[in-house]
Amino acid sequence: MGHFKITNLTLNQSSKGFIIAEIGHNHQGNLQTCIEMFKSAKLNGADAVKLQKRDNKKLFSTETYNSVYNSENAFGKTYGQHREFLEFGITEYKELIKVAQDIGIIFFATAFDINSADFLMELDMPAIKIASGDLRSVQLLEYCAKFQKPMILSTGAAEIEDVNRAVEVVKRFNQNFAILQCTAEYPANYAHLDLKVINDYMLRFPDNLIGYSGHDNGISMPLAAYALGARIIEKHFTLDRTMKGTDHAFSLEPTGLRKLRRDLDRLHEALGDGVKKIYSEELGPLTKMSKKIVAKTNIPVNKIIEESDLDFKISGTGYWPFQIEEVVGKKAKIEISLDAIITKDNIY
The missing domain is CATH 3.20.20.70 (Aldolase class I)
Structure with missing residues (x-):
């Protein structure tokens, strides 16, 4: 240098x-x-x-x-x-x-x-x-x-x-x-x-x-x-x-x-230092503008979740769109209503 x-x-x-x-x-x-x-x-x-x-x-x-x-x-x-x-x-x-x-x-x-x-x-x-x-x-x-x-x-x-x-x-x-x-x-x-x-x-x-x-x-x-x-x-x-x-x-x-x-x-x-990072000040805006995986329709309990059951909407916490493979094939632990956020708590 x-x-x-x-x-x-x-x-x-x-x-x-x-x-x-x-x-x-x-x-x-x-x-x-x-x-x-x-x-x-x-x-x-x-x-x-x-x-x-x-x-x-x-x-x-x-x-x-x-x-x-x-x-x-x-x-x-x-x-x-x-x-x-x-x-x-x-x-x-x-x-x-x-x-x-x-x-x-x-x-x-x-x-x-x-x-x-x-x-x-x-x-x-x-x-x-x-x-x-x-x-x-x-x-x-x-x-x-x-x-x-x-x-x-x-x-x-x-x-x-x-x-x-x-x-x-x-x-x-x-x-x-x-x-x-x-x-x-x-x-x-x-x-x-x-x-x-x-x-x-x-x-x-x-x-x-x-x-x-x-x-x-x-x-x-x-x-x-x-x-x-x-x-x-x-x-x-x-x-x-x-x-x-x-x-x-x-x-x-x-x-x-x-x-x-x-x-x-x-x-x-x-x-900056050339290292890509997320700043704490970005987290609020990120929540407001980022899509997560939600139910596209009402999903009955124990139903095997398919990709057609899912949608992507700005909705707070939950799975990111790139994590869809972690959701497809899982079962609904409870009945998941339309637009509800998919989380680890409602699938297994």
Whole structure:
């Protein structure tokens, strides 16, 4: 059975959905907004919050970094200025670590480059995420795996060969990692979610916990993913979907996150243990709607009972229809009137 350890938790198929509120850069570069998001995520049922860490000058080419950025979502005149505006440094991360510890929520981040991985490990982050775009970055995968920290791999925009390659690279150095089905489309078309891949991953990677990173709108698809076996659910999170930024529109607001937590918990209970059983609460309705064997006509005392003497009606206690062979061939101990229930007391 796949499992995944993060902080003091061990997640497996018996676990409730582990919700990661992906904040990314929805904080808009504002520390106080981010702190408010941490608190709201905790209040509304998230198990973890996640940011994204980039060394922008290392990550982007000089041409890309200095390119004019005219997007309505821009926070700077160039793409580099835009990215730097959204980036938190050591001071902000230390403050956020303290906030997370104080409110009791797991905080970690995605490393988009080796410098960022070092940055996060120097802060002793409890886990590290690899984004879909780096599934083919075997150097980064290996570098992060060697930290022996819990790892989560997103697998959007990939074929199974890419997933297999990444898994093989990571597991040479680290066996404690989870694999998330993902579609790198923002927002994702429902027809492109390929939720059945979750089942495929569970068969291919039986030692690893499988999850779902959803860029779809709403909470119905994460619930379907959980029902299929995903036990880590990552959804983008925002305080307000109308805020400036590319990710807000498909993110969950606090109310949506709270509903996701509620419905995942209900679904966890509803799935049960896979053992078919009768609950005591069903016995009353069962009596009201179930047929039993009754006399189809008046049956004289000592008459050998034939199938033609019997009928099936909703009538409380007695023999079930499938038990008719236990009645046919027996004799009436007393006179049994029309519609009377056949019981062990009136036949022999």
